[in-house]
């Protein structure tokens with residue numbers, strides 16, 4: 373692409389680094405911004421900068437949060453003996469949208485994937501073990517995608533956690549997940565949490 377301006381070219385180059393955004397789309401977005409009021413564009417860029425600088429990860433569950441402890445972990449209305457283990461914040465959002473789950477979460481920050489060089493130590497697994505040691509947890513629900521990485525991660529977690537005498541369950545995985553929890557509709561996801569199955573029995577199927 374030949375640009376008439378270096379500033380334009382730089383902005384397009386930045387936008388095209390975003391996932392799913394090619395050069396053409398990046399150019400369209402940048403030209404769109406040029407038509408906006410300067411104040412609107414400033415608000416846009418400030419919100420991105422502020423997001424990146426000020427965002428925190430809850431020190432308990434590692435969910436993205438504005439505070440050191442997220443609102444879910446801090447809430448007395450939540451059932452703190454049940455922990456739902458998920459891949460990332462999108463899964464927390466999807467499960468919260470079902471209004472069916474009253475427990476707390478643990479956000480791993482990814483899945484074990486030897487192909488991509490992601491091992492257990494790259495994920496928030498040690499901190500999950502620490503939460504178990506506190507002795508209050510009674511159930512861990514594995515709500516990970518029905519992919520090879522999801523299965524591998526659950527298998528590993530179960531191995532690490534089974535010394536703690538608690539219940540392990542998985543959300544019903546026979547339904548069409550389309551890979552990731554965020555794509556499941558709320559009713560299906562809500563139902564699959566309500567009808568979760570003990571992990572040990574899911575292995576024998």
Ligand SMILES: [Zn+2]
Pocket residue numbers: 430431432433434435441442443444445446
């Ligand atoms: Zn939290």
